Amino acid sequence: MVLVDRNTEVLVQGITGREGSFHTKLMLEYGTRIVAGVTPGKGGLEVRGVPVYDTVYEALRDHPGIAASIVFVPARFAYDAVLEAIDNGLKIIVVITEGIPLHDELRMIRYAKSRGVTIIGPNTPGIMVPGETKIGIMPAHVFKPGRIGLVSRSGTLTYEIARELGKRGYGVSTVIGLGGDPVTGLNFIEAYRLFMDDPRTDLIVLIGEIGGDAEERFAMYYSKLDVKKPVIAYIAGKTAPPGKRMGHAGAIISMGMGDYASKRKALIDAGIPVADTPSQVPVIVGEILSRRSKH
Amino acid sequence: MVLVDRNTEVLVQGITGREGSFHTKLMLEYGTRIVAGVTPGKGGLEVRGVPVYDTVYEALRDHPGIAASIVFVPARFAYDAVLEAIDNGLKIIVVITEGIPLHDELRMIRYAKSRGVTIIGPNTPGIMVPGETKIGIMPAHVFKPGRIGLVSRSGTLTYEIARELGKRGYGVSTVIGLGGDPVTGLNFIEAYRLFMDDPRTDLIVLIGEIGGDAEERFAMYYSKLDVKKPVIAYIAGKTAPPGKRMGHAGAIISMGMGDYASKRKALIDAGIPVADTPSQVPVIVGEILSRRSKH
Amino acid sequence: MKLYEYEAKKIASENNIPVPRGILASTPEEARRAAEELGGRVVLKAQVLVGRRGLAGGIRKASTPDEAYMIAGELLGSSIRGERVEKLLVEELVCFERELYLSLTVDRSGRSYVYLVSPLGGVEIEELVRKHPEKLLKISADPFNGYIPYMSRLAAKFLELPRREWGLLNSIMESMYRIMINYDAELVEFNPLAYKCGGGLMALDAKITIDDNSLYRHPEYLKLYGRELSVLEAKAKQLGFSYVELDGDIGVICNGAGLTMATMDLILYYGGRPANFLDIGGGAGRDRVREAVKLVLENPRVKVLLLNIFGGITRCDEVARGVVDALESSKRRIPVIVRMLGTNEEEGRRILEEKGFKVFSEADEAVREAVRVSRGEV
């Protein structure tokens, strides 16, 4: 099990909002055990049959089995909501919200770490175990159950690649969206460790993109492992325009890392094949799995 | 071993000050392995033969074996010094300094916990393993080596009781001064756990005082343990004048705990004998040890 | 350091916490004018730092400016639990439906800040909360994050405040945290926090206590430090001692609060009565010890002086020199019993014995000797 499974009871923070209520419906349809929602000032309502509370405290009082929360609240209130979840003892918090101020993100992630809490996101499609539970906003039907772990910095690109995998008959054990913001609660190394320990995952597909050095750091980490599961990567942004320059500091701190060439080289040097297009991913998966089955 | 032993290499922060240099001498005489000192702006000097650095970073560069620090810097610079030690990776920090602002203490202790660092103090006489090492300011000669763990909120009272124990032939395995401030890095429960795991400690003497609820909390914790080492307590303040009143909040938060009667009752209810005078402590120790040896 | 109500309310008001309109008065005439300005019907509140002033008659209502003048005349210059009333806070009368309790303080065991919230505000809060612990909500605030808005939602639900008051409670609790940090406070307390007739929240009383160790960061309060103490206590505080006067006859000087308390306990255990609590703290040198001894000698009740010093960071030789200095410069001649051990013990003992003092090694012996002397048995 990677963080969640079919039995995980889920709280929806921001359940009465447009996205919160819509995706509560989709998650419930998928079978996710959503047992309560929170929107301050809306306590006593119901959304799709789910009781709404004013505070996380009250939700937990009535539903002590809640183990994870998914956060849809607007960016300027997300920090408040995430800290409320942490302080009430929740250990897995999926932050869908986009556009949270950077300093708020830094503080909430730092605090979560100090409390042993896993934050998925912010700005993530969430986490999903196909056939069991979906704590997120991904279109469920493209993810088939299977034995591939999927970890990604990008939302829609993940759907694309999951669908390509599915077309060739490859299913997914768990998919984790790290989130698209510069600072996220999980990185590739931490997500890989979760998959490494998961007996239901044979192989990991890593979906990266230009910017930052998360892919290079993972490659460095992976290359030093003695026992490892195979990893395949796809990196978006080979032809992307250069992003905004962060003074000299951005260039100094990245030390030449962050562009497509750097990431591709680091991954290949670590023995990780890099696909050129999303549709190539299942082809490489097939090669690796058939090679392994011959051993 | 409880945190430190004869091999622990020690850094002295604030080594060039009056107290720092004086106690560096006494600690060196006792055999403590003081390998470096820090005083900003005094790098390059020597104190009692110990090299002085401007920064903890430089001290560690030259003496990578340093495992603990003892802090003598004045109260208004203590927060800076302790954070420097934590951020440079030291895991045991003994804060002798008295009078540190409360909010600074809260923050430094909270930070230390989040980094897995043990702070002893502030406002502590330190930690000592008689016959091996002294990282503190206690008068060494009253502490004889032995098998009693000593943990205390009070400095001088600890010396008093250690001396009473010594007079009757009982030595001390390790003595930990928790520190006299309202908020400290270790409490009785945490210190007891260290002694519980220490094969060199047979019995623990707990020296408490009125105020706060640390003794009551320890009694509650201890009463629920299945396997335990014997504990004997002495509590100072039976006849002390009431301290300053902290509005209603102080009374509300303590809920009747904090005075001598409350502490004594809680300890006795938990099966912990409470001595009336310091000189009674070794008498009770003797009773318990002889009862045990008859089993 | 405790602040007066009017000081605490000024800080509260500057931080957008609603408080009644109020005017400080030092004379009956000022009280009359204040009452006029506030519309006639007012409450006059004695500005003292001791607790429970209301029960001691320190809070009085007046229906007219003349009545305010009269009451002010009675209160000003009177004494409440030993503290002289120098100033009154004259405030408008506020109509309220409920008295709530709200404070922010430090949770020592939790090593954290904590908001205390109760619907049972007022003078009986402690007893009520002890009887009805379910009427108290503690909300822990991590020193890293401080106040987070969800805390006010917890409090608002617990206090059963209507939805329209949530925003105000949020702003009050946020301000309390800001005050706590900006003023290095140990306590920010509103009791009662009134829920007003027709809605709205207002701090009818306010207490703020500043951490003594942080006063150097607040020079405006540092210069007022010690104002609530007796003359001797204030002097002790200036010198950096902890000093409390008691009604016995054995003067006590020790180093360390624990040893001081244990020495007092021992005095009572052996049948004597301590005249004071005096902890010279850690590392006191010759000069501070001299002042400590002189301070105790100023108390006429003291028949015998007992020093119990266990040197750690404090050095026995410095203590010995300070004792000798004090006694040589003092006109009082009373018996002095010294018990001294620890850092530089030999030197300290030598200095004292050269001057003819008897120095003990055992606390029990020294205390028994002091008790005997105090009873005239020696």
Next chain:
Amino acid sequence: MKLYEYEAKKIASENNIPVPRGILASTPEEARRAAEELGGRVVLKAQVLVGRRGLAGGIRKASTPDEAYMIAGELLGSSIRGERVEKLLVEELVCFERELYLSLTVDRSGRSYVYLVSPLGGVEIEELVRKHPEKLLKISADPFNGYIPYMSRLAAKFLELPRREWGLLNSIMESMYRIMINYDAELVEFNPLAYKCGGGLMALDAKITIDDNSLYRHPEYLKLYGRELSVLEAKAKQLGFSYVELDGDIGVICNGAGLTMATMDLILYYGGRPANFLDIGGGAGRDRVREAVKLVLENPRVKVLLLNIFGGITRCDEVARGVVDALESSKRRIPVIVRMLGTNEEEGRRILEEKGFKVFSEADEAVREAVRVSRGEV
């Protein structure tokens, strides 16, 4: 959002960071008067947001007010790397011995703040530090604690500053952190930070970048948001899109930065050239999609429009309605190729197919079709 040098220096100065005396000038006459006031010998600095303006001639020295007038006439209204110069910062000349580098930014991987410190300040800092990594010191600052004075001692030793400058460096680094937090900055950078002739430190250049997501907390900058962008880019930003113009002919609209980049990569993989990067973000509704389509159609280079939408939080029916709205209200008639999957896919497909659009399921097929159309092969 990047601030201009003069804005960043104003903030620095308000936070007690030394900067040269300077006056903003919008006309040559203002520049002359500024030079007179500053003593004649000045440096004129074009206020633009593009990097490396010095190498492009945007920083010029003048020895007299008349020369300042002349140079200002050349600079004002000129263009530096495509950005028009509207204002000059006229500054006193500062004598310095060394150019240092000092910045505070976010360490993404470390999830922390980080000070970057180097003795190799100046325009070549990036190359120099890459060649001499030992000349760069990174000091991590935990988001809980922020700046701690020891950090400046590490930096001072690394920069080999004399002891008398330590206090000033401490104050500068403390101020940088305060600016970082108070302005929700992503970057506070001084390059060079000059070590002046005769001592003292001074920020000769200053860069501050504010986190776009935090601009709602800074209304004074929010209203200036987007000022450095092209007209179309600014419009996109107002609408909440990420938009960058490129020089190809296939208009691209996708949801999610990753999918957008992957679609562009795929266009190039199949031999085409994208005209733009446009990510409508997550959860865009009908209205925003309509505006996105209209935006791309405004680019005359676009020969074909490719939408690649994979619905998650974005709903395909909303996208479909937005596309139909835009095309029905636009006068331009160009081929539109839609690839659409995910949330509410059936409904979206139905809406588009009713209007006669061809909707693909496979990205490769849609991209190949768009490339063929752009090449006139269809």
